[in-house]
Each structure stands twice: as C-alpha cells, then as structure tokens.
Amino acid sequence: xxxxxxxxxxxxxxAACLILAGGQGKRLTPDKPLLKINNQAIIERATxxxxxxxxxxxxxxxxxxxxxxxxxxxxxxxKQGCGPLMGIYSGLQKIKHDAAFVCAADMxxxxxxxxxxxxxxxxxxDIVVPCPKNRPEFLHAVFRKRCLPAIRRNLEAGIFKIExxxxxxxxxxxxxxxxxLNGFSKLTDRTFTNINTIxxxxxxxxxxxxxxxxxSGRPPLGCVVPEVLRKIRRTLVEQETAFxxxxxxxxxxxxxxxxxxxxxxxxxxxxxEGWDPEPALLAGLLHxxxxxxxxxxxxxxxxxxxxxxxxxxxxxxxxxxxxxxxxVSEAILSTFLEGRATSDIGRAVYDADCLDKLGNLGVVQFFxxxxxxxxxxxxxxxxxxxxxxxxxxHAPGSLKTATGRTLARARRIRTxxxxxxxxxxxxxxxxxxxxxxxxxxxxxxxxxxxPGACSCGQPLERRTDIRDALKCRSVVVxxxxxxxxxxxxxxxCLPNVKGLPEKPNDRVKGALNDRQAPPAGD
Numbered sequence: 001x002x003x004x005x006x007x008x009x010x011x012x013x014x015a016a017c018l019i020l021a022g023g024q025g026k027r028l029t030p031d032k033p034l035l036k037i038n039n040q041a042i043i044e045r046a047t048x049x050x051x052x053x054x055x056x057x058x059x060x061x062x063x064x065x066x067x068x069x070x071x072x073x074x075x076x077x078x079k080q081g082c083g084p085l086m087g088i089y090s091g092l093q094k095i096k097h098d099a100a101f102v103c104a105a106d107m108x109x110x111x112x113x114x115x116x117x118x119x120x121x122x123x124x125x126d127i128v129v130p131c132p133k134n135r136p137e138f139l140h141a142v143f144r145k146r147c148l149p150a151i152r153r154n155l156e157a158g159i160f161k162i163e164x165x166x167x168x169x170x171x172x173x174x175x176x177x178x179x180x181l182n183g184f185s186k187l188t189d190r191t192f193t194n195i196n197t198i199x200x201x202x203x204x205x206x207x208x209x210x211x212x213x214x215x216s217g218r219p220p221l222g223c224v225v226p227e228v229l230r231k232i233r234r235t236l237v238e239q240e241t242a243f244x245x246x247x248x249x250x251x252x253x254x255x256x257x258x259x260x261x262x263x264x265x266x267x268x269x270x271x272x273e274g275w276d277p278e279p280a281l282l283a284g285l286l287h288x289x290x291x292x293x294x295x296x297x298x299x300x301x302x303x304x305x306x307x308x309x310x311x312x313x314x315x316x317x318x319x320x321x322x323x324x325x326x327x328v329s330e331a332i333l334s335t336f337l338e339g340r341a342t343s344d345i346g347r348a349v350y351d352a353d354c355l356d357k358l359g360n361l362g363v364v365q366f367f368x369x370x371x372x373x374x375x376x377x378x379x380x381x382x383x384x385x386x387x388x389x390x391x392x393x394h395a396p397g398s399l400k401t402a403t404g405r406t407l408a409r410a411r412r413i414r415t416x417x418x419x420x421x422x423x424x425x426x427x428x429x430x431x432x433x434x435x436x437x438x439x440x441x442x443x444x445x446x447x448x449x450x451p452g453a454c455s456c457g458q459p460l461e462r463r464t465d466i467r468d469a470l471k472c473r474s475v476v477v478x479x480x481x482x483x484x485x486x487x488x489x490x491x492x493c494l495p496n497v498k499g500l501p502e503k504p505n506d507r508v509k510g511a512l513n514d515r516q517a518p519p520a521g522d
Contacts, residue, residue, distance in 0.1 A: 351404030458483030
C-alpha cells in the first residue's frame with residue numbers, strides 16, 4: 001500500500017497540502033487570513049510552515065487576487081456556496097499525490113511536528129482528524145484522494161458538513177490521550193486556534209508577540225559558546241578595521257553585523273528545512289570572515305571564501321565546534337560557486353546571505369552602505385537602485401531552499417513597492433524623472449532605473465554589456481548625452497539564474513578544488 005510519508009531521514013512529506021481560504025468571515029471580516037500578527041499576515045504564517053513541509057502546496061480560493069503575494073498555485077471551487085467541503089473536493093481532484101493535509105487559512109500557529117505526527121497515523125485510513133478537546137478539527141486533517149466519491153455523493157445530496165463523511169470513510173480520530181502521549185498537550189490551544197472574533201484576534205496578537213515565528217528557546221547566537229562568539233566578532237571587526245584605516249580610532253563592524261544576521265537567518269532556514277541548525281549558524285557567522293583578510297581586499301585574486309576557511313580553522317580548532325569544520329568549510333566555499341551550492345548547509349547560508357539584502361532589510365542596508373561611502377541621495381544613487389530591483393526580481397527563482405524562496409517572494413514585492421514609491425515622490429517633488437524598465441542582458445532580465453533625460457534636458461543614450469569580474473559576470477550600464485557630452489557608467493554582478501552564460505575561465509574549477517581540500521591551518 002502506498003504511504004504518504006517519505007523514507008526515514010527524508011525532508012518533505014510525500015503529499016500535498018490544501019490551504020482553504022474561502023470563508024465568508026461573517027463574524028469578523030472576509031479578509032481574515034490577511035489580518036496580521038507580528039506584521040505578518042495569518043495566511044503567510046501558515047504558508048511559511050507548510051511550504052517547506054510538503055511536496056506540493058495549493059491555495060483553494062475563489063478570490064486569488066487577494067493572495068497573489070504568496071505565489072502559490074490556485075484551485076477554485078467547482079461550485080460556490082457549499083462551504084469547505086467543496087474546497088476539499090476541488091483540491092483533492094487537483095492533486096497528484098495520494099493524500100493531502102487540509103488546513104484553514106485563518107490558523108496562524110500550525111505546528112510542523114504535529115502535522116508530521118498526524119501523517120504517521122494515516123496507515124490504511126482515509127481520514128486522520130485530530131480531536132484535542134473531543135471536537136474534530138476537520139480543517140487540520142489528512143484526507144486521502146479515495147474520499148472523493150463519498151464527498152461527491154454528499155455534495156450532490158446537499159450534505160455540506162464535513163463530519164458526515166465519517167460513516168462513509170475509514171477515519172482515525174486522534175483524541176487528547178494521543179496528544180498527551182506525543183507530548184503535544186501544551187500546544188493544542190495555539191495550534192488549533194482559528195480567529196473568528198475581534199476579541200480573539202486581540203488575544204492572539206498578544207500571544208503572537210510572545211511567540212514570534214512559533215519558535216522558542218534561546219536566541220541562536222546565545223547558543224554559541226561566548227568565548228568563540230567573541231573571537232569571531234573580534235576577528236571580523238579587526239579585519240575590516242585594518243582595511244578601512246590602519247590608524248582608525250573607531251572600529252568598523254559592518255561585516256560582523258551582516259554576518260550575525262546571516263547566521264540567524266541560516267539557523268532559521270536550517271530548522272525549517274529539517275537540517276542541523278548549529279553548523280548553519282557557524283557557517284553564517286564565518287562566511288564573510290575572509291572579505292578583508294589581513295587588511296586587504298581581493299589581493300592576488302584569492303577568493304575571499306578561501307581566506308574565510310583559513311580563519312574558521314584558526315577560530316574553531318580546539319573548541320567543541322571543531323567537529324563541524326568540514327561541513328562549515330564546505331558551506332563557506334560553496335558560496336563562491338553561487339548556483340552550485342554543494343551542501344544543505346551551503347544552501348542555507350547562500351539563501352540567508354541573499355535574504356539579508358532583500359525587502360525592508362535590503363533597502364536600509366543599500367542606503368546605509370551608500371552613506372558610508374559618502375554617496376547620498378542623488379540621481380546617481382537612484383540609478384544604482386537597479387541592482388536592488390534586479391536581485392529582488394530573481395530571488396524567488398534563484399534561492400536554493402523552499403524556505404528561502406517563500407521568504408523571498410514577499411520581499412520581492414516589498415522591494416519593488418518601496419522603490420516605485422520613492423521614484424514617484426522624486427518626480428512629484430520636481431527632483432527629476434526616472435522610470436523602471438525591464439531589459440534582457442546576457443539572457444537575464446534586469447530591472448533598471450532609467451533617467452528620463454540628462455541634467456541638460458537632452459535624452460540619454462543607454463548601452464548595456466557584460467564583463468567578467470572576480471566572482472561573477474558583471475553587467476555594465478553606460479549612459480551618454482549627445483547634447484552636452486555627459487558620460488557615466490556603473491556595473492553590478494548579474495544574479496546567478498538559469499540561462500546565465502558560464503564565465504570563460506577556470507575559476508570555478510579552482511574553487512571546487514579548494515572545497516575538496518580546505519587549506520591547512522596557520
């Protein structure tokens with residue numbers, strides 16, 4: 001008999017998930033799934049849990065335009081006005097898997113471990129329904145596709161209550177004893193909450209603030225031995241400070257700030273994907289350690305990741321983290337390979353590094369970096385926002401983990417929305433006119449912020465090309481004014497997406513050799 005679970009040790013459940021977003025919201029609002037807890041829509045919180053968990057996730061709704069930001073495939077009800085039973089029927093007809101987990105879009109605190117345990121009970125049953133308080137929760141249940149004939153008969157007879165399927169299908173009820181035996185009793189209040197009233201919404205706003213993201217325990221960086229964490233921080237700050245100014249009185253710590261964020265994001269991705277988060281945390285902390293190695297920057301064309309591995313060995317050797325060195329080294333070196341990230345931890349760090357530069361975080365960092373380089377808000381900086389828009393555009397398709405891609409989809413929208421609004425304000429205030437255009441360069445779509453005219457009032461000619469850089473293929477954008485002779489040029493690395501031509505050198509091969517044989521310690 002087919003099973004709905006993967007083989008032991010695998011990551012995803014070999015089943016589909018149906019998120020039902022078709023309620024009328026008579027007691028609160030029809031847009032209930034879009035209400036926010038901790039600045040995140042309820043439906044987005046549920047999606048964040050189930051997308052990394054299942055091989056395929058569908059959104060069942062008759063108003064897909066409300067949920068475009070989720071970028072999920074949509075199933076519409078075959079007939080409206082028949083309640084969630086029709087949503088289950090329509091979704092089961094669409095899936096190719098043998099079974100599907102059905103959940104409501106207004107359940108903000110679904111728990112991965114309960115869902116996995118629920119699937120373990122499927123066996124030969126048609127339906128597995130939790131009953132944590134003796135009442136069945138059919139909108140947090142597993143349904144086999146072979147339930148379709150029974151559902152169809154009930155729908156045709158005008159019987160729309162899901163519980164009326166129980167006499168027609170083999171049903172496994174998970175009572176409160178099951179929850180107690182599995183250690184889930186304390187989670188039932190949160191997990192099976194769906195928000196129906198304004199009072200309930202306010203209550204869970206408070207609860208959500210206490211349990212951001214559904215995670216508990218110590219903050220990720222708090223799990224690292226303090227002495228090791230201090231040594232990593234000190235090394236990164238010293239390296240960058242030496243590069244910025246060997247006689248500087250103030251230390252420079254932007255690399256440390258970035259690395260500590262990447263480490264925490266990588267930790268989150270690894271946990272969501274079912275991988276060990278500890279090496280992801282360490283690799284995130286150390287992935288940029290070689291950027292300003294010994295106060296230099298890309299001297300002798302030595303990849304910074306190689307220097308980062310050297311420093312990682314120096315810091316971690318002789319500590320309790322030494323056992324993670326091979327995995328951490330491989331993850332760091334694989335970031336050099338961009339799309340060829342060679343391990344799970346490498347993929348987590350790669351995605352974390354990209355996500356740290358997207359959405360609101362990315363906007364803040366873009367302008368902060370410009371200010372540090374004595375570049376402030378002017379026409380030239382506006383043109384360079386092309387870099388941020390291009391990377392955000394491609395992020396959902398170029399990241400390496402399901403968790404990363406889900407997070408990137410929302411951040412792509414936020415990035416585009418911010419810069420579109422900024423350009424609108426720029427024009428409204430008479431500061432100048434820019435427009436956002438899409439142009440294919442070397443087979444890759446680039447989102448360019450293009451000035452409407454030269455400062456002299458004449459039109460600008462634009463020319464684009466690509467050239468090789470140390471770590472990437474770089475796009476070059478040139479502007480020239482025939483009227484006054486003004487010329488300008490800027491470049492940025494193309495995102496590593498499908499269709500990008502290979503670099504005509506053997507640098508990747510060299511990086512692969514480095515990955516296979518990490519350099520010896522100092």
